[in-house]
Every structure is written in C-alpha cells, then in structure tokens.
Amino acid sequence: MELKVLGQESLPNAAGGCASSGCGGSTDQLAHLPEHIRAKVHNHPCYSEEAHHHYARMHVAVAPACNIQCHYCNRKYDCANESRPGVVSELLTPEHAVKKVLAVAANIPQMTVLGIAGPGDPLANPERTFATFRALTEQAPDIKLCVSTNGLALPEQVEELCKHNIDHVTITINCVDPEVGAKIYPWIFWNNRRIKGRRGARILIEQQQKGLEMLTERGILVKVNSVLIPGVNDEHLKEVSKVVKARGAFLHNVMPLIAEAEHGTFYGVMGQRGPTHDELQALQDECAGDMAMMRHCRQCRADAVGMLGEDRGAEFTLDRIEEMEIDYAAAMEQRKAVHAAIEANREAQRRKSGESFVSLASLMPKKKELRPVLMAVATTGGGVINQHFGHAREFLVYEASAQDVRFIGHRKVDLYCSGGDTCGDAETALQKTIRILGGCEVVLCSKIGYEPWGELEEAGIAPNGEHAMEPIEEAVAIVYREMAEAGLLERPVEQPTRASA
Template sequence: MDLPVINSIPSSGEPAAGGGCASNSCGSTDDQLGHLPEHIRAKVHNHPCYSEQAHHYFARMHVAVAPACNIQCHYCNRKYDCSNESRPGVVSEVLTPQQAVKKVMAVAANIPQMTVLGIAGPGDPLANPERTFATFRELSEKAPDIKLCVSTNGLALPESVEELAKHNIDHVTITINCVDPDVGAQIYPWVFWKNERVMGREGAAILIEQQQKGLEMLTARGILVKVNSVMIPGVNDKHLAEVSKVVKSKGAFLHNVMPLIAEPEHGTFYGLMGQPSPTAEELQKLQDACSGDMNMMRHCRQCRADAVGLLGEDRGQEFTMDKIEDMEIDYPAAMVKRAEVHAEIAKELEEKDNKARAAKAELVSIHGMTPSAPATRPVLMAVSTKGGGVINEHFGHAHEFLVYEASGNGVRFIGHRKTTPYCEGGSSCGDGETALDETLRVLKGCEVVLSAKIGFEPWAPLEAAGIQPNGEHAMEPIEEAIAAVYEELRAAGKLDEKPNPQQKVA
C-alpha cells in the first residue's frame, strides 16, 4: 500500500519538492517530476495554480493589463467587460502597467498569503508585449518576492521567449487545445499573423506550429511550462489524450484539462450554437485517461483575468482602483509580513505531512496493510472548505465541493464541483430547495459528503440520493478525515459491496 495521503509532502525533505499536483496528489509519482532540475521543482511548492496542496493556503492575483488579442477562439467573446461573471477572459477594468503595479502592491500588503502575480489577459499577454513586460519589469524591482507568471495562446511565444527569460518569469502557461489543424479549424476562426488575418485551417496550423515551437524553446531554457486545454465535447475531447502525450514529450510538466464554459448569455460562438460543456464525470474520465501520460491538474477554477485571492474566491471588489487610492501602505513592512506568513504556512504544511506519515505508519501497523493486500474499491467523497486544507465550511454555505477519491492506494484529489449554496445563512433560504437539487446533481457519484456542519433539512435528501452526510470531522485536515471515513467504511464491510458502476479505479 502506498501513502494513505497521496498529496502530502514527500519525505525527500523540504516542502519545495512536495507541491500537490506537481508531485503526487494527482495520482502521479515523484518520478514524473524527476526530470525537472531541483531549482525548478522548488518554484512550484507555493504556487496555488500549480500545486494542489498550495492552493488551499497561498493566494494569487491577475492584473488585466493585456486587452489585445491576436487570435479568436470560439469560446471567447471579445467584449470582455463583465463584472458578474467568473470565467477566463472577463475583467471589470483594464489597467495601465502603473495602475497594475499599484494594485499588486496593495493586494500583496493586504493579503500576505499572496505568492503569485499572473498576467492572463483579458486578451493575450504576449500580444501586448509592452504593457505586459512593463508591468513585470517594475514588479520584479518593487516586489521581488512575488512570483511572476504569464498565460498565453502561444502565437507570439517564440518571439517573446528571450524577453520572458530576461524578466525571470519562470512559469508560463500555454493554452493548447489541439495539435491537429483540422481540429484547430473548429476552434479558432482566425489568427493575426505577419500583418494578415489568416482564417480557418491555415490559421490554426500557424498557431499550432508556434505553440509547439514556443513550448520547446521554453523548456530548453528550463522555464516551467503548464499546458491548459479546454475540453470541447465532439471537437477535441477524443484528441486531448494525444495533446497530453505530445506536450509531455516536449517537456511540459503539468497538463490542466478544463471544461468548456459556454452559455448563450456569454455571447460566444459555442455558447450561441448550443455547444455542450462536458459533465463533471466526462471531465474526470478524460483527466484520468490523460494522467497515464503526465501530471494532471484538477484544482483549476478557471478564474477571471483580474481575480484576487485564494483560488475559488475573488476579492477583486476590495481592490478597485478607487479603493486602492485611499489605502495607506507600508511596503517594506508588508514584504516582511509576507515572508513571515509564508514561513508559517510552510511550517504548517510540514507538520501536516509529518502527521500524515505517522498516521500511515499507524494504519499499517494496526491493520497489517501491505502492498499485496487485496484492493478495496474506490469511493468518491465530497468536502466543503473555505481553505487551509481543512473541513471548515458548512454544507449550506458551500459554493463548491472538492471531490476526492479514497481507495486502497490512498486519497487523491479529483476535482471541484461548483454549486449554488443551499442556504446563504440568512433567515430565509429562498429557493433553497432548487439549490439543494443542484447540489445533489453535482455531487452525483459521491458516496459521502463531509462538511463542518450539515443541517437537518438536507440530511434526508442526501441520504436518499445515496450520499452519506458527515459532520463529524469539522476542522480536521481533509485528507486525514477522508482516510478515516474510508477506514470506517472498510471496517463496516461497506467496501465489499458491489461498487457503483459510475466509479472508476484510479
């Protein structure tokens, strides 16, 4: 039997090597990171977008300095100014580099958990090289402790690699939806290339060539590359396993397959033509299929191009430009505070890991579990959390549930499922019944839901839906609680029962 808690810090020492998704929380092994130089592995451990474990503790922000784009994607509407929607490519206000720097400094002073600043749009950062690099240049001087990263469609990547390396930007995300121009022609209506708009398949072929070239150039320089892919059922869903293989062979260290977001009110081509998005089950199946080939990322929240805070939360409204103007900030003191907070978190993670290792040793000694023990069936469990890696959110307040798979091999993170909170906590729950139906639907396939507290009302409907509510592990670390519940199920003989056919062995 392997570690009961897969996404813990490996024993190799410093937490640096233990970034959740980057190492082993996604059902992958340390060996898959083995090809990365140690100094690059060290860059991942506190990056919330790269490390599943880090995303419970560390915060990030995006600044929207890059409105121009050099391609069109069918899932994007270039009228990017949306204040109420949470999806990539929308922002409330575009900032100048000077405003962006000011905003980053203000946020980093008020949210000391912040480790990462990304530029992700609302257009393509590398189609706005002056604005993007001016922001990076100033920030690397004023806040040298903040990691800088950038997300791009890849078209202008090869010509930007030199400049990226100069600014010490060690994380680049490329969105690669295909490696076949025939597939690309169904996703990208045009690209702007060498002073011309190039339509259809020809444009897609250029984009693919530049993406692959840029990927190779970055990895050759030791710059960390994550690949994002949008799963578009019927368009590239069958093709993404191939994409995964190709990008891994070229040195990408993490693959993030995200579900298409397409609603008519977004005004995108896919939204308006009724292109379906994948279900949570379809997404998981594809992620599992790709995970044989490389490290898969499953905790992405597809955030806005101006998001602020922990993944899954957005505190952007606290940091609008007019509010920042009124803030009095002691920047040097803020940097010292950040260093302290980051050190505290690192210590907490180390202690958590030591505890998990001790728990594993105990489990093995009590039950005599060995790698040759017969495999028990995997069980999906959902938890509600506000962050910090513990079960600390009430069932009725949860905007999302994190889904984990417990099995004889341990506990691994599967993904998150968004919902409408069953009850916002007010005196009246309004259309709470509808919200509960939605939650029951998104939790389909889960057999247990763990929350800090679960009210009387949803209890019976949850049980009727085959989901056991569990409020006994409030404030406990997520993986430990899940391992404990799995052990209870095993002891009660519930794992001998016929497995649910929807659930899949890791």
C-alpha cells in the same frame, strides 16, 4: 478521422509519467519531478495542488488585445459573480496594475503569484505586459511572475520573458492537428493579416510548439492548458498530452468548456455542450498516464484576486487602492512571517496525515476488494475541513481507495444558505447542489443544517460534520476506513475497477 500531428516524427522519447492512481496520493502530484522543479512550484497555487490550499494568486488585466479568435471566448461579457477566463471589470494601465499588486500583497500576505492572462493575450500587448513585469521585478521581488498565452506571439517574446522574474508560463494548446484547430479557431491575426481556417490553425500550432521548446530549453516551467470540447477535441487531447510532454511541458491542465448561451460565445449560441464531470475525469485519467495532470484549476477571471475558488477583487478596485497607504518594505517582512507559519502548518499536516493513513489491505476479505469512493469536501482553504455546507460555493472532490487518497476536481454550486444553524428554504438550490454532487457518497463539512442533512441522506449521500478543522486527506482516509470496517466497500475481485476498466 485520421489525426495529422505536426512534427510528431521528430519528437524525442518521453520519460515515464505519473499514472493516475500510482502517485501515492494527491500531495505527491509532482513527486516524480526533480527537486529544483518542485522547489519552484512549492508555493505556487496554480502549479501545485497542495499549495493551492494555502497560497493565493492574483491576475492583473493589462492586456486588452488578442491575436486569435476562439469559438469559446467572448471578452465583452462581464458578471461580478462569474469565473471565466477573459472576464474583467476594470482594464488597468501598467502603473495602476503595479499599485494594485502592492496593495493586494500587503493585505493578503499569502498571495505569492502575479499573473497576466488577459483579457486578451499578454504577448499581443507586449508593451503593457512587460512594463508591468519590469516594475514588479523592481518593486516586489518576492512575488512570482507568470504569464498565460495562446502562444502565437510566444517565440519572438521568449528572450524578453527571460529578462524578468518569470519562471512559469502557461500556454493554451487545444490541438496539434490543424483539422481539429480549424473547428476551434475561426481566425488568427498573423503578420498584419487575418488568416482563417486550417491554415491559420497550422501557423498557431507551429508557433505554440516552437515557443514551448524554446521556453523549456531555457529552464522555464511550462504548464499547458487545454479546453475539453466534446465532439471536437475530446479524443484528440490524449495526443496533445503526449506531444506537449515530449516537448518539455511538465503539467497538463485539461479543463471543461464553458459554453452557456448567455455568454454570447459561438459555441454557446450554437448549443455546443460542455463535458460532464465523469467525462472530464475520465479524460484527465487517460492523459495522466503521459504526464502530471492539474485538477484544481478554477478557470479564473483575468482580474481574479485571492485563493483559488474565491475572488476578492471587489476589495481592490481602483478607487479603493488610491486611498491605501502601502509600506511594502514592512509588508514584505509580514509576508515572510505568514509564509513561514503556512509552511510550518503544511509540514504538521503532512506528518499527521502520514501517521493516520493506514493501509486497508488487512481489511480485505478473501475474494473481495474494496471499491473506491468519491467524497465531497467543503473548505475555505488551509487544507482543512472548515466550511458550513450551506455556505459553500464549491466542493472539492476526492477519491479514496485502499491505496491512496487523490484529489479529483471541484464542483461549483449555488449559494443557498445565508447564515444561521439551519440552511434556508430554497429547495431548488439545494436540490441542484445534490444533483451536482452526484456520484459522491459522502460530504465532509464543518457544520450542516437539518434540512440538507435529510435530503442528502435521501439522495444516498452521507453528510459528515465530525471532522471539522481536520486535514482533508486525513479525514477522507479515516471515513473510508470506517466504511471499510462497516463492510460498505466490498465487491467481488472479478469485477474490474474503474482504473483497470
């Protein structure tokens, strides 16, 4: 099918982007950006890959209505153990939302960002959204405010957004071609009418692009989210990445479709599959030639609380926060001290990793080169390896090569171990974890039991508990060097690498 891209002929030339393997490691994901932009995202866990190891975020669910319908969305389903956009357990009033934010910020001082992302669209609920922002701008000026929108109502709300402490906006843009859009969006609600099919998709795309340009003209950072839907927009997303970068977006987050049948979405019921890990990574790498890619997204619930990859929302339900006495002036002083300690730790980790990461070029025999290796890491945050293998609900995946260490993504797994020195006898869950970690050659964790150790080795994955509490990238580099010295990474030069294939 020939792609029809709206406005492509008028797009300005984009500056050169950050190639997938040319950014000098995962901590340099945004190194090509100007200093003033990097300063804005320095402690933003959703915009900075490095910051997500150290800082927390929260979302408040104050926006119930939505002005479009997506084939991958069903906001009626809620499971306390589920991480999926649009899912909430409690819908909040702006007053309750502000009280919850103050409670979370006081009890989780590393929380730096408050976002409104649903369960509907925040800009389809402007009164509730902006009432929340106004109160937080006054009562919690140290917290960054963000909004995530489908973009349909964005242009008429840009000026109001600029009145608040908001310098980050996320727009979900899944296409720039109405033909593709008609396969994703059955209808939009526009000017008090429901508009279906290609016409509705065209209006949505035009509004998204207009809003994106208006935001960037006013100095607001824009991240674009795109849902990868195999067979629908997978190839088209390369064009999306080029278009949104040319219009000023600074970060692109290509995330996998979630389409389990039990969620009741159209795609789930119709059997539309999500992408594999390899498909997602391959597309992210291709798009990375055009702009910086976000790879650490967890597709959070609309009421998520805590570090990315965790949800502490159950600690801050309405009945619990009503019982809390919050002195936010005192809490802000504590937050400043915690943030200063985090920054000192980040700087120490950077220095240590910089001193430890030694180029492996000298280890390459003639006519040989070192192949890259994927390693899975169990961590609870802080940028260090600090989690028991059997306690992990997700693993971070890094690719080590002779040039650098880069973050690839995360893989969610089922928790099968409930404690003790050995992991339990739930063989099925363990085997599922091993399958999900397919392609990884090493697992780095703080501790691991005998049973998973043996089964990992049988599956060709080397368990490693020797680097507990060490910085992740430093440990990955050390293990890669050890593999190189043992002659485990050599391959003929004639064989193309994945990056050049």
